[in-house]
Amino acid sequence: MERLIKPAATYSEIYDNFRWNLPERCNIAHQICDRHAEDPDKIALIHHVGADVRTYTFREIQQRANQFANVLTGLGLNQGDRLMVLLPQHPITAISHVGGWKAGLITVPTSILFGVDGLEYRLNNAEIRAVVTDQANLPKVLEAKALAPSLEHVFVIDGSPEGGALPFHETLNKASDQFTTLMFSPDTPALINYTSGTTGWPKGTLHGHQVLFGHLPGAEVLFDLYPQPGDKMWSPADWAWMGGLGNTLLCGWNYGTPILVFPMAGFDPELTMRMMGEHSIRNAFLTPTMMKLLKPYASLIDAHNVRLRSIISGSEAVGRDLLTSMLEMFKATINEGFGQTEANLTLGNCSGLNHYRIGSLGTPLPGHKASIRDDDGNELPVGEVGNLCFKHPDPVMLLEYWRNPEATAGKFIGDWLISGDLASKDEDGFYWFHGRADDVITSSGYRIGPTEIEDAIIRHPAVSMAAAIGVPHPERTEIIRAYVTLLPGHEPSDALADEIRQSVRDRLAKHEYPREIRFVDSLPMTTTGKVLRRELRAQAKSE
CATH class of the missing domain: 3.40.50.12780 (ANL, N-terminal domain)
Incomplete structure (x- = not known):
């Protein structure tokens, strides 16, 4: 199946030469x-x-x-x-x-x-x-x-x-x-995908038949110049949300790629390895949470003859350490991308053309335009944290929030869709995630995104997962509290909390370490595998 993106020596050439060519009827x-x-x-x-x-x-x-x-x-x-x-x-x-x-x-x-x-x-x-x-x-x-x-x-x-x-x-x-x-015309409604509900009641995101075409250049880049002969795809990502439906089923079948399906009660790393090996899976979409759970099972890669060619990861920031360990494990191309229900597969890295920064969201994928803007819609300079926005019109972008014109209007500043995420852009044009706008922690005059803190915490060898929130403080406005789940074989203790706290302080700025650490058995999650920090904040407020 012919690619939409044309071969080129550099990613810049691919991006600059790309043009949408949607069919009149589809x-x-x-x-x-x-x-x-x-x-x-x-x-x-x-x-x-x-x-x-x-x-x-x-x-x-x-x-x-x-x-x-x-x-x-x-x-x-x-x-x-x-x-x-x-x-x-x-x-x-x-x-x-x-x-x-x-x-x-x-x-x-x-x-x-x-x-x-x-x-x-x-x-x-x-x-x-x-x-x-x-x-x-x-x-x-x-x-x-x-x-x-x-x-x-x-x-x-x-x-x-x-x-x-x-x-x-x-x-x-x-x-x-x-x-x-x-x-139909490309903008004829085709599906309503509800937001994951990280902020208030879920909204119905209405997409047209054009949304398929909007995904394709991103899939081609992120799955490492996909498709290639022998490609076969699998992801545990639920087809009930845009990441699973769009990244795998729609994109895979557009190119005629066989897709593996098997039932799994929760994410089972051992079964995952066995199935990927038995069915010669070459392409996978794995969220950071899934990759964290696979990390202790590296020995099964050779045992089950797992030979992945390309992996997309996203939905939350992957983090440098996790990405590095996964690269060492699978020996496959791993491209971190960015997308959301309202506009999926819009940013990404392209390792195949040496266009990537480990831990970044990447640069705009072919056909999409991004920008960092303040709350008034003004573009911010390089390095400043602001609203991650995407230019309308775009075939991958929502037509509207279902029968909610007020929410639809509030999603845009002029022609720019506000993603709801905070990010910055570096001098090379790569975007870096700093957290959800509503997850920002304000402490001692600093605006702190939770992702960097969480990434530092999970570097500790005892930690499985972590979530950081701000809790009210009379002097600092908020202090950072971290909720931490531990790997098997480790028990909560004050000594371990101090050790984690100090390891974060050593890695990050002094105002970014968690003054409070709560050990928990599990973290509240959305159905798409994202941590519900708002539930943790509500719990902290009630306390």
Whole structure:
């Protein structure tokens, strides 16, 4: 499959020569499925469950998606209606999205980790008309359905449906596998992806069919000049959020790359290594949290013949030490990138062309423009910390927050989208993350981002993970408190706290070390694996 970015000797040439060339009419389903289905033997997906391994061709995905599109339209769903997909990574998850897009529906990927309240909020906010789920999640769907008048149809992919739900497979078996995919202008709505809720209630981020094209140059760069012969992709990142759906499923299938799917209860490093080796995975998207958990299992790389070619990492700052250790472990290209629900894959590093800075967010990826600006929209000079912003229009950028014009307007300063992250730009044009704008700690007149502190804490050999917040202080406004989880074999103690505190003080400025350290068994996380510092702040405030 031909790349969008053209070969060049330097990254600057690639970036300067890139131009968007969006089709006049398009559909994500056509781009990632129908085109490849012309070859009846082309493998789309490998589903490994227990001892069973089932492969799906693009032709099979297309036929099943066609049946689902016929079912949806036969039930009276029309272009623009919303379809919630409440499933883990699974072949039916992909089929549901492709079928919905074929019929012009707006799909709403939703994490199975949400409880009834979270589902009820999304069902009503997006006025969902149909849901695809499984037996494990059916009870909470039915409970939420009682409070969601728009929801008419619930499909269940396994077991015996109850509460009026429809059996997915039996229903599709009665439908024709022929369907002409509807084609639209690139800005026609295709999906609503809800924000992870690090600040207030989640907002529905509405994206058009163009969002697929917006991801592609970033994927080509970050997956080390992807695609290449033999590439095969896997990520544990949930397809319910833009990182998992966009970085792997959409980008992978756009280029006809086979994708591995297997169930995993929580992140299992040993199973991860075995599966990556057994299926010859070459490309992976791994968050920093996942890489931290893989770190103690380096010996399994050779034991399972793991031979990754390229890794994307992101969602939180990776940190120099973690990135260095992962490079030593996997001997693969690791490119740290940046993206968010509203505008994914916008910054990144390109190791393949020697264009990178370890620990940085990178520079703007081809087709995207970035800037550091103050709260009034003025561009800040090199080295100053400010709002990380991206230039509109951009195909990867949200169309709007779903039915929330006030929030949409508040997301922009003129033509610049405010990411909500604080960053700085160095003299070479590389961007450096300093923390979420709402996570800033103000202490003794200093504005301190938590990421650098956390990165320093986890360098300690006893530490697994850390989160830093500011807690009120009568003299300093705030002091830094760190919540720390320990690796197996280490026990909390005052002596260990002093040791960690001193190690941070030695590495960072004197005003940046945590005066308080709390040892905890776990940290509150979003469904996307980000630490919820606001929950820690709320806890500290209540104390």
